[in-house]
Amino acid sequence: MTAHAEPIHGDHHGPPTANQSSRVDARTLGMLLFIGSEIMLFGSFFAAYFFVRVVNPSAPNEWPPAPFEFPVFVAGVNTCILVTSSFTMHWALQSIKRGERKGFLAGMVLTFLMGLAFLCTQVIEYLNVGFNTGDGAFASVFFGLTGLHGAHVAIGLSLLLMVIIRGFRGHYSPEHHHGVELPGIYWHFVDVMWIVVYSAVYLI
Amino acid sequence: MESPFRSEAAAFRFLLITIGAFALIVLASAASTTLGFLTFIGLSAAAVAVYWRQRGPAPDTEHVTQLAGPDERRVLVVANETVAGEELLSTISTLALTQKTVFQVVCPALNSRLKTYTSDEDPAREEAQTRLDMTLGRLASVGIQANGVVGDGDPLVAVDDAVRTFGPNEIVISTHPPGKSNWLERGVVDSVRARYDVPVTHVVVDLAAAGE
Numbered sequence: 001m002t003a004h005a006e007p008i009h010g011d012h013h014g015p016p017t018a019n020q021s022s023r024v025d026a027r028t029l030g031m032l033l034f035i036g037s038e039i040m041l042f043g044s045f046f047a048a049y050f051f052v053r054v055v056n057p058s059a060p061n062e063w064p065p066a067p068f069e070f071p072v073f074v075a076g077v078n079t080c081i082l083v084t085s086s087f088t089m090h091w092a093l094q095s096i097k098r099g100e101r102k103g104f105l106a107g108m109v110l111t112f113l114m115g116l117a118f119l120c121t122q123v124i125e126y127l128n129v130g131f132n133t134g135d136g137a138f139a140s141v142f143f144g145l146t147g148l149h150g151a152h153v154a155i156g157l158s159l160l161l162m163v164i165i166r167g168f169r170g171h172y173s174p175e176h177h178h179g180v181e182l183p184g185i186y187w188h189f190v191d192v193m194w195i196v197v198y199s200a201v202y203l204i
Numbered sequence: 205m206e207s208p209f210r211s212e213a214a215a216f217r218f219l220l221i222t223i224g225a226f227a228l229i230v231l232a233s234a235a236s237t238t239l240g241f242l243t244f245i246g247l248s249a250a251a252v253a254v255y256w257r258q259r260g261p262a263p264d265t266e267h268v269t270q271l272a273g274p275d276e277r278r279v280l281v282v283a284n285e286t287v288a289g290e291e292l293l294s295t296i297s298t299l300a301l302t303q304k305t306v307f308q309v310v311c312p313a314l315n316s317r318l319k320t321y322t323s324d325e326d327p328a329r330e331e332a333q334t335r336l337d338m339t340l341g342r343l344a345s346v347g348i349q350a351n352g353v354v355g356d357g358d359p360l361v362a363v364d365d366a367v368r369t370f371g372p373n374e375i376v377i378s379t380h381p382p383g384k385s386n387w388l389e390r391g392v393v394d395s396v397r398a399r400y401d402v403p404v405t406h407v408v409v410d411l412a413a414a415g416e
Binding site for chain 1: 209212213215216218219222223229230233240330
């Protein structure tokens, strides 16, 4: 690592070199800020969820309160689909790193289709779940948490679609695959959050 | 455990770990809510401990790009409350006699944590500026030309800034004696020595002894 110094009265033109004295890499800082904002966002929804379910003195003894039920099995299948999509995402990136374009494209398309299947299943689940946001606080936090995650899936699908389009147009190579790496990180993050949401809301 | 957001492969591994951890939590919760909660706390603490122990190595030593002319030496002097101490002035005078030397004095605008967090730093900067002006005046009175600047409240950041703009051949840090110095307690001198590939001289100024 080299410290850079500029002469005060030199013949340097253009903007000054960015001050790096905090020693935080800009990309790392950006990712940390993003993760921090996401943690706060999901944290606020989880705080509401745990208040409604645990801390609230008038919280129902059973979850969800009778006569409502969560479609645990359907959500479980949906969870398997989403987790599998992470495997195909990983396969796609490993393929492009090895220069296997067919594997890369197949992995990306499969990931996208499974993500889309997850989102469509969630919409169908909403339509058939048997309660709506006006049926109590538990319903509000249920739709809030799962809906927030669904929004993240939708954003992830947009990123994957861009990667797929660029991939079919011949972009990316074993040397240049940063545009696949970052959506991959995001997609795994979305999966991690779903594991937490599914465990907390549906299973526990 | 590496940062799960450093690469896709790391994020994928983190996902697998999360699945395993939450499977344990769900199973424990099925047995007892308390057990599930304790499992969650235990796994979280273990993850934090592993991450803390396996954090990356300390940053490499930086090469300081020196901006001194062929027959010139640049010395960066870092001090605040001790900036007018006799020991520091004596060290600067000695350095000035041996070679043509350009001095840059940096006074970090030391501030309390609360005032730093609330951006209430104007009084600290004013106090640092007052001390700096007094020191530059004393140096000028004995024929030593020096520039000065008020630096960031964090002495390491202040040194980092000055190293980049001044390009010193040597760094002199003045502190209170051990036991009285907050900078020594925080390892500022050792950190600067480890961070840059230029000589670092530590000057101890005992203001209490000088006042007796």
